Amino acid sequence: MAAELGVIAVGVAAGILSGMLGVGGGTLFAPGLVIFLGATQLHAEATSLVAIVPTALVGAWRQQRYGNLRRSEGIELGALAAGGGIAGVAIANTVPEQVLRWTFAAFILFVAAQLVRRELRGSGGPIERGELG
Numbered sequence: 001m002a003a004e005l006g007v008i009a010v011g012v013a014a015g016i017l018s019g020m021l022g023v024g025g026g027t028l029f030a031p032g033l034v035i036f037l038g039a040t041q042l043h044a045e046a047t048s049l050v051a052i053v054p055t056a057l058v059g060a061w062r063q064q065r066y067g068n069l070r071r072s073e074g075i076e077l078g079a080l081a082a083g084g085g086i087a088g089v090a091i092a093n094t095v096p097e098q099v100l101r102w103t104f105a106a107f108i109l110f111v112a113a114q115l116v117r118r119e120l121r122g123s124g125g126p127i128e129r130g131e132l133g
Contacts, residue, residue: 006036011051018052019059027108041100042092049085 010032017028029048033039039047063069092100 003037006032010036014051015055018055019062022059027111030104041097041104045092045100045104046089 010029014028014032017023029051030041030044033044033047034041060069060074064071
């Protein structure tokens, strides 16, 4: 029962945050599965890849209705990421799990530092400045 409640809590929280912030699998599902459900890092990463599919589809559908979806860029990014995913899965299955955990933690810290740096500079990205729109 506790595991089921954990899955529900992680799923709902990740769904809300991914719809609101555009984040999902690696940043929300994987840590939730490790921290709250006791999954290994490798199992959490693999499971989050499946869990993000419906979340991404629903989120993209809703954003399309608001006129925010840039379909061609999304398709291009997705195609490139799918190719990279093949390499990433092969690497994840060959390195020790501790390396995966540390790499994941370093990635999350790097992203957080970049967000803080950008916010402190106040410059925004190219979309906010109107360079890509």
